[in-house]
Amino acid sequence: MNIFTVFAWIICSFNLIYTLHVNLGVLHHEEVDELNVNIINRRDRFYQRLGKSPRIKFLQRGISDILSANHTLCELAAEGIIGLIAPSYPPVAPILESICIKLEIPYIEYMRRTVSADQEMTINFFPDDDLLAEGYAAIVKSMKWNSFTVLYESSESLVKLRNVLQLNATKDNPIILRQIRPGDDYRAIFKKVRKHTENTIVIDCSVECTRNMLMQAKEIGLLELNFEFFLANLDAHIIDFTSLNTSSNITTISLLNTSNPNLHHQVKDWNDEREHQIHEGQVTVEQAILHDATTFFIKRFYELREADKTTRFEREPLVCDEDKTLSIGYRMFSYMVSKTEEPGGRALTAPIQFNKFGNRINFTLYGIEIIRSEKEIISSWDPSMKEEAKYYRTSTEQVEAAVENLRHVLVKVGSKEGKPYLTRTENDTFEGYAYDLIEAIAKQMNFTFEFIRYNETGVYDKETKRWNGLIGDLVERKIHLGICDLTITENRRSAVDFSLPFMNLGISILHRKPNVEVDANKFAFMDPFDVEVWIFTVTLYVIISSVLYVICRFAPGDWENPHPCDPHPEELENIWDLKNCFWLTLGSIMTQGCDILPKGISSRMGASMWWFFSLIMTSSYTANLAAFLTKERMGSTIESAEDLLKQTKIKYGTVLNGATMSFFKNSNFSTYARLWTNMEQSKDSVFEKSNADGVKRVLAAKEQRFAFFMESSSIEYEIEKNCNLKSVGGRLDSKGYGIAMPMNAGYRRAIDQLILNLQESGKLADMKNYWWKEKIEKDPSCEERGDTEDSASSELALANVGGVFIVLSVGVALAFVLALFEFLWNVQQVAVEEHMTYTEALMVELKFAVKVWITKKKAKPVLSASSGNESDTRSLAQKMMTSAGSFINLDVFERLSTGRNN
Numbered sequence: 049m050n051i052f053t054v055f056a057w058i059i060c061s062f063n064l065i066y067t068l069h070v071n072l073g074v075l076h077h078e079e080v081d082e083l084n085v086n087i088i089n090r091r092d093r094f095y096q097r098l099g100k101s102p103r104i105k106f107l108q109r110g111i112s113d114i115l116s117a118n119h120t121l122c123e124l125a126a127e128g129i130i131g132l133i134a135p136s137y138p139p140v141a142p143i144l145e146s147i148c149i150k151l152e153i154p155y156i157e158y159m160r161r162t163v164s165a166d167q168e169m170t171i172n173f174f175p176d177d178d179l180l181a182e183g184y185a186a187i188v189k190s191m192k193w194n195s196f197t198v199l200y201e202s203s204e205s206l207v208k209l210r211n212v213l214q215l216n217a218t219k220d221n222p223i224i225l226r227q228i229r230p231g232d233d234y235r236a237i238f239k240k241v242r243k244h245t246e247n248t249i250v251i252d253c254s255v256e257c258t259r260n261m262l263m264q265a266k267e268i269g270l271l272e273l274n275f276e277f278f279l280a281n282l283d284a285h286i287i288d289f290t291s292l293n294t295s296s297n298i299t300t301i302s303l304l305n306t307s308n309p310n311l312h313h314q315v316k317d318w319n320d321e322r323e324h325q326i327h328e329g330q331v332t333v334e335q336a337i338l339h340d341a342t343t344f345f346i347k348r349f350y351e352l353r354e355a356d357k358t359t360r361f362e363r364e365p366l367v368c369d370e371d372k373t374l375s376i377g378y379r380m381f382s383y384m385v386s387k388t389e390e391p392g393g394r395a396l397t398a399p400i401q402f403n404k405f406g407n408r409i410n411f412t413l414y415g416i417e418i419i420r421s422e423k424e425i426i427s428s429w430d431p432s433m434k435e436e437a438k439y440y441r442t443s444t445e446q447v448e449a450a451v452e453n454l455r456h457v458l459v460k461v462g463s464k465e466g467k468p469y470l471t472r473t474e475n476d477t478f479e480g481y482a483y484d485l486i487e488a489i490a491k492q493m494n495f496t497f498e499f500i501r502y503n504e505t506g507v508y509d510k511e512t513k514r515w516n517g518l519i520g521d522l523v524e525r526k527i528h529l530g531i532c533d534l535t536i537t538e539n540r541r542s543a544v545d546f547s548l549p550f551m552n553l554g555i556s557i558l559h560r561k562p563n564v565e566v567d568a569n570k571f572a573f574m575d576p577f578d579v580e581v582w583i584f585t586v587t588l589y590v591i592i593s594s595v596l597y598v599i600c601r602f603a604p605g606d607w608e609n610p611h612p613c614d615p616h617p618e619e620l621e622n623i624w625d626l627k628n629c630f631w632l633t634l635g636s637i638m639t640q641g642c643d644i645l646p647k648g649i650s651s652r653m654g655a656s657m658w659w660f661f662s663l664i665m666t667s668s669y670t671a672n673l674a675a676f677l678t679k680e681r682m683g684s685t686i687e688s689a690e691d692l693l694k695q696t697k698i699k700y701g702t703v704l705n706g707a708t709m710s711f712f713k714n715s716n717f718s719t720y721a722r723l724w725t726n727m728e729q730s731k732d733s734v735f736e737k738s739n740a741d742g743v744k745r746v747l748a749a750k751e752q753r754f755a756f757f758m759e760s761s762s763i764e765y766e767i768e769k770n771c772n773l774k775s776v777g778g779r780l781d782s783k784g785y786g787i788a789m790p791m792n793a794g795y796r797r798a799i800d801q802l803i804l805n806l807q808e809s810g811k812l813a814d815m816k817n818y819w820w821k822e823k824i825e826k827d828p829s830c831e832e833r834g835d836t837e838d839s840a841s842s843e844l845a846l847a848n849v850g851g852v853f854i855v856l857s858v859g860v861a862l863a864f865v866l867a868l869f870e871f872l873w874n875v876q877q878v879a880v881e882e883h884m885t886y887t888e889a890l891m892v893e894l895k896f897a898v899k900v901w902i903t904k905k906k907a908k909p910v911l912s913a914s915s916g917n918e919s920d921t922r923s924l925a926q927k928m929m930t931s932a933g934s935f936i937n938l939d940v941f942e943r944l945s946t947g948r949n950n
């Protein structure tokens with residue numbers, strides 16, 4: 049194994065003023081990049097400015113282990129070197145270092161060393177490890193990440209990222225570490241990462257491995273908008289991002305300022321000597337530091353020589369085993385560590401500054417954002433900044449950058465179909481409130497979008513700890529925005545971000561208006577009393593009338609003199625036969641009174657008790673009837689959620705697993721908690737799959753027996769659509785619909801801003817008005833009902849009082865039939881009395897009855913001409929008698945005339 053084989057060059061034999069040749073030793077790994085050789089072996093303007101072109105001696109010797117490293121260095125020392133530049137591979141570096149210390153040759157490293165050197169003679173141009181770790185943390189902190197997943201190759205990464213791992217490591221947002229092996233299939237890991245709400249991934253492995261991982265991440269669809277990567281390898285910028293064609297936000301860290309004009313010039317110089325041209329983006333940090341180290345060393349050497357003309361700077365061959373040391377070695381070392389290199393000079397990784405042990409304590413770290421293969425420095429840090437890196441973008445610029453990013457992709461907007469938010473039109477496009485809203489936003493932000501339809505907004509599965517539906521895809525960042533009637537809840541907020549609410553609402557109760565046509569009862573007038581009461585009353589009526597009859601027969605006061613003029617009548621008369629008793633009681637209970645009244649004390653007493661009973665009964669009836677009719681008109685008396693609790697007739701429910709359901713489920717407020725218990729314990733499920741099903745159930749329920757808890761905006765819409773529905777009570781809570789987006793989406797603030805603008809300009813209200821009022825399809829049954837519905841609620845329709853008319857008609861009809869029977873009966877009597885045939889009598893009576901202008905009737909019917917005279921005389925006499933006064937007993941007269949006739 050030749051891994052530690054090192055090429056050695058002795059180069060830079062400086063043709064000094066005193067024609068002395070001074071060599072700088074450089075050891076290289078065998079498989080070193082050609083550019084590293086170019087960097088050392090150079091003929092650029094720097095040397096020309098010094099007025100000399102260096103004579104380069106090229107020395108190549110292979111070393112395969114510690115021993116040969118030892119050997120190679122001793123050979124170099126024997127040729128006379130004033131410094132050694134060597135890589136810091138573990139087994140060889142300590143040997144080389146110890147020899148250099150012994151010989152007092154400045155030993156220059158340009159690679160990372162995890163343990164800071166505290167030996168004189170060693171100068172490491174690679175930043176001090178502690179400071180670098182601090183810098184990493186500061187840069188990551190400036191990106192404001194809450195948590196992230198770290199994918200790393202070797203445990204060395206953990207040392208490098210030790211300060212990063214201490215950032216914000218809270219219980220809720222743990223930093224997840226996953227070790228990967230190079231050449232692994234990383235896809236499974238990425239799939240897991242995708243399911244995480246966090247979208248930030250730190251990758252720390254070799255450049256090749258980083259590239260592979262990004263390729264596989266792309267296959268899994270992770271190199272998309274809303275994913276953020278942090279590539280911790282300082283050389284990650286050399287990856288060719290154009291071929292990855294990514295729209296995700298990749299940030300990397302570098303010691304190299306890629307926009308430094310010096311780098312450009314330097315690369316040009318190197319390219320002059322190369323066959324394969326390179327560009328600035330391909331220079332690794334190691335190469336830049338190697339360049340800086342060589343330049344810095346030579347420059348300091350010249351400075352020292354210029355300053356001190358007395359000392360002869362000669363080539364001093366040294367022998368490893370002897371005690372002789374390099375005479376200017378120590379001076380070189382202390383001069384170098386005391387000097388600094390400010391930015392703006394030749395150094396590519398400026399500022400350069402050392403402590404007295406030769407550890408580099410000043411440098412600048414850059415946070416570089418790579419989006420769509422464009423690189424931009426967004427933050428920087430140097431050790432004087434301690435924990436806070438400088439972030440170049442203002443928050444507005446940050447939002448702008450995110451929006452700009454959005455413009456380069458086809459934005460996927462997830463939505464749920466449902467009126468009035470989103471409906472599919474005939475030509476397969478969409479329309480609705482949600483569409484209008486997103487269109488307004490897209491127009492302002494200038495992006496294009498497509499709709500992805502979902503059936504479910506998504507619920508959280510406690511077992512798998514995953515969301516499904518729309519929210520699930522937002523969590524996995526498969527879509528960029530979610531817009532529908534999506535309530536902002538704490539639970540959802542823990543998985544996705546929400547914009548400001550574009551609509552405010554609260555849970556309210558949807559109920560049905562009483563359906564007058566269907567519910568009205570023609571015999572509503574019977575309702576005030578129970579059937580039993582009616583039966584009792586009728587029975588009582590019969591009994592009391594009979595009892596009154598008996599009382600009247602007993603009561604002496606009711607036996608009256610039929611002829612008031614005769615003070616000593618032979619007979620007394622009682623008008624209270626059964627007929628009159630029934631008439632009196634009926635008249636009084638109908639509150640009409642009666643033309644005849646009892647006169648006896650006991651009968652009066654009985655009658656008054658009946659009146660008392662009637663008074664109470666009729667007043668109760670009237671009062672109750674009024675109440676009943678009102679109730680009939682107004683329907684149920686549910687006015688609030690509390691009213692629902694107080695009754696058991698009306699059932700109530702919500703959408704299954706929706707936000708409304710969780711509101712009741714999680715409520716501590718006793719009313720809502722009890723409502724929830726009732727809902728849960730209801731025998732038939734009161735939960736419906738969707739609002740539409742709930743509305744159907746409310747409409748279908750008989751006698752308003754079902755109420756549905758829904759969000760007020762949907763209730764408003766349904767009421768607008770169907771006039772049979774109504775909203776009951778106020779809002780139980782207060783919340784809003786927001787546009788959902790993946791956690792930490794950079795464009796959230798821009799959308800918030802737009803929603804505020806739309807709100808202030810009244811556009812949101814217009815949109816709502818349009819979709820809720822103008823574009824609404826009214827239920828056909830409502831158009832028939834029209835405006836009468838309002839008046840119907842204040843007046844009694846025929847339907848309510850029809851029964852009274854029926855009673856009247858039937859009663860009068862009965863009376864008429866009765867009259868007919870009476871008439872026929874009377875005809876029969878007359879026929880018998882007058883010795884006529886029945887038909888003759890009927891004809892006479894009918895003839896008379898139709899002659900409505902005759903208002904007086906003869907007591908006896910007259911058979912036309914035949915018996916005319918006789919009856920005329922009799923009727924004349926009768927007339928006279930009648931006019932003589934009422935006191936003449938007509939009965940006597942009647943008897944007399946009858947007798948005579950006989």
Ligand SMILES: *[C@@H]1O[C@H](CO)[C@@H](O)[C@H](O)[C@H]1NC(C)=O
Nearest residue numbers: 390391399410411430431432
């Ligand atoms: C590092 O260099 C910069 C630029 O020259 C300087 O502002 C800063 O103070 C230096 N930091 C330290 C720790 O010396």
Ligand SMILES: *[C@@H]1O[C@H](CO)[C@@H](O)[C@H](O)[C@H]1NC(C)=O
Nearest residue numbers: 191276297446449450453794
């Ligand atoms: C990329 O991510 C970084 C860190 O989170 C952020 O500062 C930067 O603004 C993002 N860029 C865009 C275009 O979103």
